[in-house]
Amino acid sequence: MSYVLIDQTALPYSMELSFAGAPCDLRTNSLELARALERLSISCGDYGLSRFGMRVIVDGASREPIGEPHFRGLHHVVTASFGRSNLFVWDILRRTLGASVSATAAGDDRFWKEKLIPLTLGVLGCAIGLVPVHCACLETDGDGLLIAGVSGVGKSTLSMALCEEGFNYVSDDWTYMSLCHDRIVAHGTLAPVRVLPDAVMHFQSLQKHCLQMSMYGELAYEIDIAEAFGAQMERECEPRWLLFLERMHRAGTEFKPMSIAETQSSLSCSVERLPVQLPEAAATREEMIRSVSLLPAWRFRYGGTPQFAAKELREFVVSRRQEVYA
Amino acid sequence: MTSEPCRRPDLLRRFVPTPYVFSKCVGSNQICVESNDLEIALGIRRSGIVQRQGNRTGGLLCKVIREWTSPVDDSDISIVSDGRLRVLYLGTGTILIHDHERSEILGFISRNVKVPELVSSLIPALLDPGG
Numbered sequence: 001m002s003y004v005l006i007d008q009t010a011l012p013y014s015m016e017l018s019f020a021g022a023p024c025d026l027r028t029n030s031l032e033l034a035r036a037l038e039r040l041s042i043s044c045g046d047y048g049l050s051r052f053g054m055r056v057i058v059d060g061a062s063r064e065p066i067g068e069p070h071f072r073g074l075h076h077v078v079t080a081s082f083g084r085s086n087l088f089v090w091d092i093l094r095r096t097l098g099a100s101v102s103a104t105a106a107g108d109d110r111f112w113k114e115k116l117i118p119l120t121l122g123v124l125g126c127a128i129g130l131v132p133v134h135c136a137c138l139e140t141d142g143d144g145l146l147i148a149g150v151s152g153v154g155k156s157t158l159s160m161a162l163c164e165e166g167f168n169y170v171s172d173d174w175t176y177m178s179l180c181h182d183r184i185v186a187h188g189t190l191a192p193v194r195v196l197p198d199a200v201m202h203f204q205s206l207q208k209h210c211l212q213m214s215m216y217g218e219l220a221y222e223i224d225i226a227e228a229f230g231a232q233m234e235r236e237c238e239p240r241w242l243l244f245l246e247r248m249h250r251a252g253t254e255f256k257p258m259s260i261a262e263t264q265s266s267l268s269c270s271v272e273r274l275p276v277q278l279p280e281a282a283a284t285r286e287e288m289i290r291s292v293s294l295l296p297a298w299r300f301r302y303g304g305t306p307q308f309a310a311k312e313l314r315e316f317v318v319s320r321r322q323e324v325y326a
Numbered sequence: 327m328t329s330e331p332c333r334r335p336d337l338l339r340r341f342v343p344t345p346y347v348f349s350k351c352v353g354s355n356q357i358c359v360e361s362n363d364l365e366i367a368l369g370i371r372r373s374g375i376v377q378r379q380g381n382r383t384g385g386l387l388c389k390v391i392r393e394w395t396s397p398v399d400d401s402d403i404s405i406v407s408d409g410r411l412r413v414l415y416l417g418t419g420t421i422l423i424h425d426h427e428r429s430e431i432l433g434f435i436s437r438n439v440k441v442p443e444l445v446s447s448l449i450p451a452l453l454d455p456g457g
Binding site for chain 1: 334335336337338339340341389391396397401402403404405406407408409410411413415417418419421423425430432433434451
């Protein structure tokens with residue numbers, strides 16, 4: 001039996017970090033990990049978010065690789081393991097992550113950047129005022145475009161096409177929303193864009209990348225969109241419009257306005273239920289979904305290539321702006 | 327309003343129904359055992375260890391889910407103790423959590439773990455303050 005005590009006295013390195021606008025108190029016994037996480041931390045504005053704590057103990061002698069992920073949760077606790085030496089426990093009520101990891105995991109910058117930080121914001125988000133919403137976010141001239149839709153509908157593929165069309169990239173599958181002085185702010189993380197294998201039909205350059213098993217248990221390309229497409233990354237933006245993406249067989253596009261109630265219902269259905277033990281987190285999320293539902297929203301259906309849809313969306317955004325300024 | 331059915335995901339298996347519920351008063355303390363597996367619920371109720379813990383802490387909730395589909399692999403017990411939480415892992419699929427401040431034992435038990443092992447070995451290891 002092995003026993004790991006995550007005690008402050010065993011964690012001599014402490015730092016104040018910030019991820020997607022959320023302040024984080026890190027304590028660890030690994031200077032290497034502290035420095036790696038400091039490189040991922042971006043100090044941005046004060047969004048009035050609650051602090052969360054990360055306590056990570058690194059077993060310097062363990063070379064155990066990062067294994068397959070396994071997640072479970074009950075009440076206010078969520079656990080994850082990535083192999084037997086990489087164990088994570090989130091306490092949503094107390095806004096903490098406790099972790100025991102191998103030296104291999106501690107030294108893998110991509111693991112923290114692409115998996116652990118986004119996961120932590122996803123799990124603790126509602127408790128700190130940073131609500132994960134299942135949508136992509138693109139930005140153009142300071143205005144945010146949110147693209148929601150069921151998994152597999154092509155949000156990521158369309159996001160890549162929009163980046164080719166000149167939009168800036170904020171986030172892919174999940175966008176983290178905060179309310180700051182009654183304004184919604186959409187935050188991204190550095191999680192990779194995840195697209196299914198058939199996206200290679202529209203983006204030949206994906207052939208240079210390897211398919212890998214994603215955390216969701218499906219084969220996918222996981223790419224850094226800035227590296228792969230030269231896309232400009234934006235950390236945050238103020239969302240102006242919301243689209244619910246759907247596909248259709250015939251070529252063309254359709255924009256059908258959605259009511260606030262329809263938008264709210266669609267957004268609510270796309271997120272996991274929260275247990276009754278987390279009433280404040282549930283209330284925070286409900287308030288955020290209500291706020292996002294007030295954005296002008298459309299059901300956007302298209303048939304044809306994502307590049308075609310991206311051009312149509314570019315025109316759409318230009319015409320919405322002209323309406324605003326007319 | 328859309329008429330489409332709302333199928334909200336439960337990726338963490340937080341909402342597995344636990345129809346087997348036993349509630350018991352030990353002195354002034356309430357002890358509640360919940361599970362989706364009758365054998366687990368009965369085994370914990372009979373074990374006595376939960377009663378002793380409940381006596382000390384002023385009530386106790388014990389919610390344990392039997393997992394039929396989680397991975398089964400051999401491994402030693404690992405215990406991670408962080409503040410008010412103590413978590414026991416046995417392989418990938420067996421996870422037991424003790425929140426000593428809230429007096430809750432929560433967990434998932436993989437299909438290869440027998441109830442006697444759960445009540446005589448795993449739960450005592452989870453609750454052992456010296457371990």
